[in-house]
Amino acid sequence: MTAAATSPSARPGRFGRAIVVGASSGIGAAIARRLAAGGTAVALVGRREAELESVARAIRTAGGRALVARHDVTDYAEVPATFERLVSELGGLDLIVYAAGIMHVPEEGEYDFAKDRAMIEVNLLGAMAWLNLAAARFEARRGGTIVGISSIAGERGRRSMPGYTTSKAALTAWLEALRNRVSRHGVNVVTVKPGFVDTVMTRHLARKPMIISAERAADLILEAARRGGSPSTFVPGRWGLVAFVLRHIPSFLFRKLDL
Numbered sequence: 720m721t722a723a724a725t726s727p728s729a730r731p732g733r734f735g736r737a738i739v740v741g742a743s744s745g746i747g748a749a750i751a752r753r754l755a756a757g758g759t760a761v762a763l764v765g766r767r768e769a770e771l772e773s774v775a776r777a778i779r780t781a782g783g784r785a786l787v788a789r790h791d792v793t794d795y796a797e798v799p800a801t802f803e804r805l806v807s808e809l810g811g812l813d814l815i816v817y818a819a820g821i822m823h824v825p826e827e828g829e830y831d832f833a834k835d836r837a838m839i840e841v842n843l844l845g846a847m848a849w850l851n852l853a854a855a856r857f858e859a860r861r862g863g864t865i866v867g868i869s870s871i872a873g874e875r876g877r878r879s880m881p882g883y884t885t886s887k888a889a890l891t892a893w894l895e896a897l898r899n900r901v902s903r904h905g906v907n908v909v910t911v912k913p914g915f916v917d918t919v920m921t922r923h924l925a926r927k928p929m930i931i932s933a934e935r936a937a938d939l940i941l942e943a944a945r946r947g948g949s950p951s952t953f954v955p956g957r958w959g960l961v962a963f964v965l966r967h968i969p970s971f972l973f974r975k976l977d978l
C-alpha cells in the first residue's frame with residue numbers, strides 16, 4: 720500500500736482517531752462521548768479547560784481515550800501547531816468535527832459590529848483555520864471525513880439574528896466549496912444543518928420548535944458522517960422540508976415574518 724492509498728480507518732464509518740473542536744459542552748461534547756464509546760481516540764478542543772477535562776474524565780472512566788487541548792478558535796496563529804500536535808499524539812487522523820459556535824440575538828434597534836464580528840470569527844473563520852489543515856492532510860492521504868456544524872438559520876437572512884444567519888450561510892457555502900475541491904480525492908465533507916438543539920446556546924430562545932437533545936443530534940450527525948458520500952444533511956431530517964419552504968418564500972413576504 721502506498722502513502723497515497725486510503726487507510727482502512729480513513730474510510731467512512733470507521734473513525735479510529737478524531738478531533739472535535741468545540742467539545743467542552745453541547746453538541747461537540749456529545750459527539751466526543753459518542754465517538755469514544757465506539758472506540759475512537761478523541762482529541763477535545765475548546766476554550767474552557769475545566770469543562771473539557773470533565774468530558775475527558777467521563778470518557779476515560781468509561782474506558783475510552785481522550786486528549787485535551789485548551790484553545791480559543793479565534794487564535795488563528797495557534798491552530799497549525801495545535802493541529803499537528805494533536806494529530807501526532809493521536810497517531811493520525813480520520814475525522815475532524817468543527818462544532819464551535821456562538822449566537823447573539825440582538826434586541827430591536829441593536830446594531831453591534833463587535834458582536835457580529837465575534838460570530839463571524841468563531842462560526843466561520845475558526846472553521847476555515849482548522850478545516851483547511853484537515854483538508855490538506857486528507858487530500859494527501861486520499862481519505863478522511865470533515866464535519867462542519869452549520870445551521871438551518873443560514874438558509875435565509877433572518878431579521879431576528881442577522882450576524883448569526885450570515886455566519887452560518889457563509890459556513891455552508893464554504894463547506895460546499897471545500898467539498899467540491901476534495902471529494903475527488905476521496906475526502907468526505909459533511910455539512911450538518913441542525914434545527915433547535917437543547918444546549919446552553921439555545922436556552923435563552925423563546926421559541927424552540929421540534930427541539931432535540933444534544934445526544935440525539937450527535938447520533939444523527941455521526942450517522943451522516945459514517946454514511947460517507949460527502950452529504951449535506953438536516954438534523955433531524957424533517958428540517959429539510961422546512962428549509963425547502965423557507966427558500967421559496969418570496970422576499971417581500973419573508974421580511975414580514977417574525978423570524
